[in-house]
Amino acid sequence: MGERRKVLVTGAGGFIGGRAVEMLLQSAEWEVIPTVRRWSTLARIGRHPIHAVQCDLMNPDQVREAVQGVDSILHCAVGNAAVTVEGTRNLLAAALAAGVRRVVHFSTVDVYGRAGGVVDEEQALLETGREYGDSKIEAEKVCLEFVEKGLEVTILRPTIVYGPFSDLWTVEPALRLGMRNWLLPVEACQGTCNLVYVDDLVRASVLALDAPGVVGRAYNVNGPDRPTWHQYVEALRVRLSLPEQPQTTMGRGKITTTLVDPARNLIKFVFFTFEPAVMKVYQSSRMARTLMKGVQSTLRKVPSGAEYDLYGRGGDFPTVRARADLGVEPAVDMENGSDLSAAWIEHTDMLRSLH
Amino acid sequence: MKTIAVIGAGAISESFHLPALRRSPRDLTILLVDPDQDRALEVAKRFGIEFVFPNHRDVLDRADAAVIASPHHTHVAIATDFVDAGLPVLSEKPLGTTLSEVATLEELSNSKGVTVAVNQTRRFIPACAEIRDIIRRGELGDSVKLQAIEGDKFGWPAATPSMFGARSAGKGVLLDIGAHVLDLVAWWFGDDLQVVDYVDDSFGGSEAVCHVRLEGPSCEVEVRLSWIAKQSNAYVFSGGDDRIEWMVYDLDRFERTSRGGSSRTVTLANAPASFADLAPKVIEDFIVAATSSGRPLASASDAMASMRLIEECYARRRRFDMPWHQDQTEVNHG
Numbered sequence: 139m140g141e142r143r144k145v146l147v148t149g150a151g152g153f154i155g156g157r158a159v160e161m162l163l164q165s166a167e168w169e170v171i172p173t174v175r176r177w178s179t180l181a182r183i184g185r186h187p188i189h190a191v192q193c194d195l196m197n198p199d200q201v202r203e204a205v206q207g208v209d210s211i212l213h214c215a216v217g218n219a220a221v222t223v224e225g226t227r228n229l230l231a232a233a234l235a236a237g238v239r240r241v242v243h244f245s246t247v248d249v250y251g252r253a254g255g256v257v258d259e260e261q262a263l264l265e266t267g268r269e270y271g272d273s274k275i276e277a278e279k280v281c282l283e284f285v286e287k288g289l290e291v292t293i294l295r296p297t298i299v300y301g302p303f304s305d306l307w308t309v310e311p312a313l314r315l316g317m318r319n320w321l322l323p324v325e326a327c328q329g330t331c332n333l334v335y336v337d338d339l340v341r342a343s344v345l346a347l348d349a350p351g352v353v354g355r356a357y358n359v360n361g362p363d364r365p366t367w368h369q370y371v372e373a374l375r376v377r378l379s380l381p382e383q384p385q386t387t388m389g390r391g392k393i394t395t396t397l398v399d400p401a402r403n404l405i406k407f408v409f410f411t412f413e414p415a416v417m418k419v420y421q422s423s424r425m426a427r428t429l430m431k432g433v434q435s436t437l438r439k440v441p442s443g444a445e446y447d448l449y450g451r452g453g454d455f456p457t458v459r460a461r462a463d464l465g466v467e468p469a470v471d472m473e474n475g476s477d478l479s480a481a482w483i484e485h486t487d488m489l490r491s492l493h
Numbered sequence: 494m495k496t497i498a499v500i501g502a503g504a505i506s507e508s509f510h511l512p513a514l515r516r517s518p519r520d521l522t523i524l525l526v527d528p529d530q531d532r533a534l535e536v537a538k539r540f541g542i543e544f545v546f547p548n549h550r551d552v553l554d555r556a557d558a559a560v561i562a563s564p565h566h567t568h569v570a571i572a573t574d575f576v577d578a579g580l581p582v583l584s585e586k587p588l589g590t591t592l593s594e595v596a597t598l599e600e601l602s603n604s605k606g607v608t609v610a611v612n613q614t615r616r617f618i619p620a621c622a623e624i625r626d627i628i629r630r631g632e633l634g635d636s637v638k639l640q641a642i643e644g645d646k647f648g649w650p651a652a653t654p655s656m657f658g659a660r661s662a663g664k665g666v667l668l669d670i671g672a673h674v675l676d677l678v679a680w681w682f683g684d685d686l687q688v689v690d691y692v693d694d695s696f697g698g699s700e701a702v703c704h705v706r707l708e709g710p711s712c713e714v715e716v717r718l719s720w721i722a723k724q725s726n727a728y729v730f731s732g733g734d735d736r737i738e739w740m741v742y743d744l745d746r747f748e749r750t751s752r753g754g755s756s757r758t759v760t761l762a763n764a765p766a767s768f769a770d771l772a773p774k775v776i777e778d779f780i781v782a783a784t785s786s787g788r789p790l791a792s793a794s795d796a797m798a799s800m801r802l803i804e805e806c807y808a809r810r811r812r813f814d815m816p817w818h819q820d821q822t823e824v825n826h827g
Contacts, residue, residue, distance in 0.1 A: 163824050177654045181647035181720040184657025184665065187697040187824070192654075302817045309722075421742065422767040478817040485813065486702065487642065488722035 142169040145347065146208045148229065149215030150190060151179025153303045154244060154296075157336045158212050158343065159183045165344075173204055175215075182303060195225030201232045208233075210347045211241040219273035226277045230284040230291065240290040240353075242346045243281050245274045247295050247332070247358060247455045254453040259295070259356050278356065285354040292346045293356035296339050297332035297455050301475060302482035304336065308374075309488065312480075315375045315383065316489040319439045322449075323388045326441070327368035329451040334361040335470035335478075342466040349464045357460040361475070362468040367449040373472055377480030378489070391441070398440045405433060494780055495522060498556035500549045500571055501563035502527035502536040503652035505585055509612075510560050511540045513772030519780065524552045527563075532652065553578045558783055560776075561585060564655035565668065569594040572609060576601050581608035581783035583776070587672035588796040590664060592804045599793040610779040610789035611796045613676045617771045617778070618744045619761040624730070624737060625681050634733030637712045639678070641728045643670050643741060644719030647701070658698045665699030666720045667803055674716055675705075676791070679798035682712045686798075691806040694813050697823040702813070705806055744771070 145162060149155035150172030162170035163186055172183055173193035180190055193204040195215055205211070211233055217225060226243065233241055248271030250257050251264030265272045281291045300307035314320040342359045346352060365373070375383070386394075409416055419426045441449070460466040470478075483489065497514060499506055502525055514523055524544045527533035533545045546552055549559070549571050559575045561568055561584040569589040572582045576598070588611045589595040602609040615621050627633060644666065654660055656669065679686060686709040693700035701721050707714040717724070726741040739747035745764030750756040765771050782789040815821075 160818075160821060164820065164822065177651040177657070178647055178649055180651075180654060180657035181665075181699075181701045184654075184661065184699045185695050185701050186658065187663075188658040189660070190654055190658060303721075418767075422770075424743070427742065482815075482817050485815065486722040487717060487719065487724055490642070491723045491725045 142167060143209035144169045144171055144207060145210045145212060146171045146173060146205060147212045147214060148173050148193065148195065149213075150174050150183055151176070152214060152216065153301075153305065154299060154336060154339065155212070155214035156182045156303060157301070158214060158340045159188065160186065161337065161340045162344070163188070168344075171204070171208065175217075195221055195228055198228050198232065201228045202235070205229070205232045205236045205238055208236065209239050211238055212343050212347075213241055213243045219269050219276075222273040223276040223280060227280045230280065230289060234284060234287055234289045238289070240292065240347055241281075241284075242343045243277065243291055243293045244343070245278055245293050245295045245356065246271065247297050249275045249278060249295060250455075252447075252451070254451065257358075257453055257455050259358060259459055282354060290353045292349075292352045292354075294339070294343055294346060294359050294460075295356055295455070296359045297334050297361070299334055299336055299339055301336035301479055304479075307333075308479045308483065311371055311374055312378060312483045312489065313492065314438055315371070315378060315380050316492045317435065317438060318381060318383070320383050320441075321386045321391050321394060321439050322371070322383065322441050323386050323391045324368055325388050326391065326446055327371060327449045328366050329449050330453055331365050331367040331370045331449075331472075332360050332453070332455050333363075333365065333370060333472055333475065334359055334468060335475040338362075338466075338468040338470050341469075342460060342464060345464040345466060352463050355459075355463070357464060357466075358455040358457055359460055359466065360455045360457045360468065361471065363471045364454060365472045370472060370476070373476040374480055377476055378483060392446065394440050395443055395446065398437065399443055402437050402440075402442060405437070494519070494557045494784055496524060496555060496557050497521050498524040498526055498549065498552040498559040500526045500559055500561045501585075502529070502533040503562060504650045506560075506562045507536055507539075509769060509772045510562055510776070511536070511542075512769065513776045514560075515540055516773060517776060524556055526552060529652070549574060553580070556580060558582065558780070560779075564653055565664075566590050566655060566662065569598050572598055573601060576605055576607045576609060579605060579607055581610070581779070583610045583612060583779040583789075585612050586614075586676070586796070587668055587800065587803070588793060589800065590662060590668065592797070592800045595793065595796055595800045599797060602793050606786070608779070608783040608786075608789060609793040610782060611791045611793065612775055613673065613680075613791035613795070614768060614771050614775060615673050615677045616680060616790050617774045619764040620739055620744060620747050620759075621677060621680075623759065623761055624739060624747065627737070628681050628730075632733065633730060633735050633737070635711050637682070637730055637732035639681075639712060639714045639728065639730050640717075641674055641678070641714065642717045642724045643674055643726055644702075644717075644722070644724040645726075646722055647720040656699060661699035663695060663697060663699065664807065665693075665695065665703075666701055666718045667693065667703045667705070667806055669720075670718045671703070671705070671716070671803055671806075672799055674718065675799040675802045676796070678707065678714055678716070679802070680795075682709050682714070684798040685709050686712075686714070686802060688802060688805040688809060691809045692811050692813055694815065695810070696812075696818075696821060703806070705802075707802065744768075
């Protein structure tokens with residue numbers, strides 16, 4: 139066996155980066171170097187005998203040091219707009235200087251804005267005013283700047299990435315189902331749920347590390363089937379052996395959302411601005427704990443306006459180009475992916491904490 | 494005792510030990526030790542500490558005692574240097590990472606007559622002490638069942654990666670939260686406990702989820718620990734005609750239900766408001782023991798019981814069935 143090439147994974151403490159590390163550890167070809175901003179995010183990948191490296195993308199010295207001797211990079215890290223854009227710039231500048239051969243940048247189909255119908259990679263990118271999608275558009279521009287400078291960068295645009303450890307698309311729906319009071323009308327969930335199981339995305343990214351003719355190009359990565367959101371939520375519910383949700387009408391649901399959304403935004407602002415103080419109060423006051431749990435429960439059961447928008451939207455993000463150029467073949471359909479996700483949820487015992 | 498060295502300028506020193514030492518009425522001089530001098534100076538500045546050193550050996554002839562709050566695997570070696578020099582120590586839990594090293598330190602402590610205390614904070618929680626008394630008085634009968642579930646998504650602001658992956662020597666949540674939980678279990682039910690089963694999710698690194706089953710002459714215990722997801726953080730005892738439910742953050746109360754169904758909240762007076770408020774009690778207990786040749790609430794000898802159980806668990810280690818990891822094997826690329 140020849141010497142393994144080094145692949146650095148940014149955001150290795152996160153959902154996608156963590157899975158990338160786990161799958162690359164099985165590879166005879168790659169030596170994986172996980173990087174994290176905070177050591178506390180290592181609990182998941184620390185289950186494997188890894189040697190992680192600290193790499194805050196906003197610290198150019200740390201980034202320069204981390205990429206030395208690296209063949210390739212899977213850039214999975216996410217953060218606020220500054221991290222997404224300037225952190226990416228720092229990483230690519232360091233990669234170019236260090237002679238890194240290729241970088242695979244994880245973007246998102248959110249770069250297409252609210253485009254519907256069949257959305258392939260030729261679709262124009264569209265800012266919507268939402269930080270995540272807009273900053274990913276900027277980060278893609280940074281990637282293309284560095285392609286011009288001679289660095290090999292390939293961009294992946296995954297859809298709804300789910301599976302074990304996905305806070306957004308696995309844990310959150312499971313917790314809401316587990317609370318048994320999610321006020322989500324069935325008719326609000328008839329949009330297309332473009333699910334891609336995390337393992338399929340990681341396989342695509344590893345293929346992109348060596349595929350020829352993919353530099354400077356972007357690729358949608360979607361799953362093999364196109365369930366509705368209702369079908370996905372139901373698949374999780376059934377597998378978690380949870381009772382059917384209480385039904386509400388579209389009209390009543392949206393009125394509740396209209397009333398709750400301003401409070402949701404205010405609470406988010408207060409929490410993120412004063413997090414240490416809020417946590418101190420939480421830990422020292424029984425009354426505060428009860429109050430905060432009540433607020434969290436209310437926010438969880440009422441879908442936000444943005445969620446209504448997402449769950450009702452049509453649209454398909456075909457993987458045709460990735461199939462042709464990268465050899466990507468998404469293998470995990472919703473049935474299989476939901477089985478694995480629900481098995482993991484049960485393993486974590488997280489639903490027990492709700493009651 | 495006038496001068497106390499704090500070894501380690503990490504999160505536990507910052508949030509627990511240093512605030513308590515600063516608030517102590519004993520007017521202690523603090524020497525802060527950490528190989529990361531930038532970090533040490535930053536923390537020292539915040540707490541008004543004048544003396545900062547890179548190595549614990551630098552303070553052996555300056556300190557009267559030490560609080561050891563460095564990475565787990567360094568506790569015993571550092572404690573040994575202090576005890577050898579005749580200086581008492583209060584070590585963070587776990588006192589060590591293996592039973593044999595803890596046993597060697599305990600022998601040294603006994604032969605030198607120098608106090609080695611362990612920060613088993615839970616023993617200072619009034620609710621835990623009251624439950625112990627209830628068990629000891631036999632009010633739960635002679636066959637008690639306990640299910641203890643603890644954990645959350647790991648959020649401790651670890652200053653080093655020593656608890657994870659290859660650096661952890663394959664020991665994770667069991668050595669971390671388990672050092673608290675198994676110490677409590679042994680404190681409640683006595684040392685005569687056996688590991689019946691142990692399963693975790695390690696692939697050669699630090700486990701993040703584990704399940705333990707223990708048996709003793711008068712108890713059956715199930716412990717479930719997690720670094721991955723928020724847990725119920727509840728301890729449920731059943732035995733005789735009673736059921737007790739204690740929630741981890743409730744320092745001053747628990748629920749007690751009789752078999753007839755009547756339930757009441759047992760509330761204890763003068764309990765601290767938060768875990769951080771337990772720190773002055775831990776520090777004072779240590780200083781009193783160290784200066785009076787008394788026993789601290791948790792000594793090196795006491796730590797042996799939980800260390801033995803932890804070691805037995807790791808010796809029996811088997812992996813959960815995890816279908817989402819169906820192709821995953823333990824790797825060692827050297």
